[in-house]
Amino acid sequence: MIKPMRKFSPSFAVILLALAAWFAGPVAAQSLNVDIVGGVKTATPIVVVPFAQQGGTPPSTDIADVMRNDFNRSGKFRSLAKSDVVEFPAQGSDIKFATWRLLKQDYIVVGRIKDAGDGMLRVEYELWDVNKQQSLLAQAFTAPAGDLRGVAHQIADQIYEKITGVRGAFWTRMAYITAVGLGNNTTYSLIVADSDGFNPQVVARSKESLLSPAWSPDGRKIAYVSFESGNSNIYIQDITTGSRQLVSSHKGINGAPAWSPDGSRLALSLSYVGNPEIFVLNLATRQETRLTNNLAIDTEPVWAPDGQSIYFTSDRSGRPQIYQVSASGGDAQRITFQGQYNAKASVSYDGKQIAMVQGNGNVYRIAILDRSLGGQVRFISPGPIDDAVSFAPNASMLLYAATEGSRGVLYSVSNDGMVRQRLALADGNVQEPAWGPYRQR
């Protein structure tokens, strides 16, 4: 199937420019070191041939390299190493299929980059089935030279969807918190970066703790908790303009913001009533609706995809477990029964899987509860001090926070737990990951 050609939106470049204009200081954050752990023998083999340069200045981004990394960390594909690519066809008619069959590749991607004038590049690519010698995709993007990573992720998304039938989520972003320095000299930063850890940009900075970043469904805003005023308060910040508003500053805890799927409400945990309870704040009317009422800690709310119910953490049974309550209130149902400690649910887009932090003894790992498989729970991280998890919008991968030595690091992990990619700062901690929604082209 050949889709119509699309012009790549330069919106991300605009965002970066706007950020640069808004903040007085430098906005580029300390870059993350990225490396992949593990691999899956059964993953689908795919070769991405280096894209041919046909006129213009060769860009600094290696599109094929970005795509190989995307495919590898998904756990669904195993891309042929660049050094093993022996021929360099630039278009389908140049492909010698026998070569790639010999190398046991199922799919091949070829492409070329052309100068489109005015600092724009035209990137054309084709996806072929090696065994059937059949063209599966042929598309083109026109984008600023500085956006080639974005183009590479979008191409990887289209290929991922074509082969797996599931929408790709490589062209997405993540938010996380970095803590650099020790004790009173720690600087906390709220960062937004590409889903592979590249292009980190500072959204907010504080000398006090920042935590719990949460994306608005349109990907334009982030709600988060800041201790900058002494107490925990919740802010919403527009990541394009940098403008922000204080949305919750009660006495006690103002924590764990979570956007409703329609973006009109925030679920929160507020303790001004005596102990942490789940509330829903209507962002337009500022009306607060209380959903829980007991002496336990009720926190970490997250919406079901249909917006009809909210999952949250509660220790009403003694230790923290995940519960589900109607978004309009009422009795809550406990949904986790395996594991001594279950907290901070993240729900897959289809509502079938719930990822959470599960503690047993001194070991805290990321677990996925599959509600469609009768409540079966499986672990996708080794622990022992993992403390946050967030699904990609297509649920094919997750981000989680781990502690290694004295350092906080993030991992992106395939849904089966087989492939992990570490995202770490050379100096400092990375924590509180939140995978952003699909981006609008």
Place this chain on the structure above:
Amino acid sequence: MNKTVRVALVALLCVGAAACSKKQEVKPQAQPPEQVAQTETNQSNGKYTPADLDTDACLRQRVVYFDFDKTEIKPEFQQIMACHAKYLQDRPMSHIRLEGNTDERGTREYNLGLGERRGNAVSSALQAAGGSASQLEVISYGKEKPVCREHNEDCWSKNRRVEIVYTAQ
């Protein structure tokens, strides 16, 4: 009257004075040697003064430690509760911020709740011992402000704490 003379006078007055002995009740039973010096700085009416915050062996203890996942105040901290509560009573304009903290295990937001619960437990204990709710404020930092960063029980036990911070003396 210079300070040396006044201290000497207080010490003299305290010998056999009932007002002093009442305060002694809240002191740890095994009293360290500096206990004598600290008694000397007390005013004759047996009330604490801001200077005692630096010198009194009991008041100088400003950290309450907790067992894993627990918010009960252990018996060994009851004496600390009593002397700080007495300070609050003696100094009605004084004010304490109770900073609740947890160890690194578990999620940040749940630990915020746990730290607050511990802060509330200390607040309740101080009120039960005579402190006033208006003099007490609880803030939770959860696992955000560890004093020890190793991954073992020894370190965790140091982080599971409520710090008593005087914001007004």
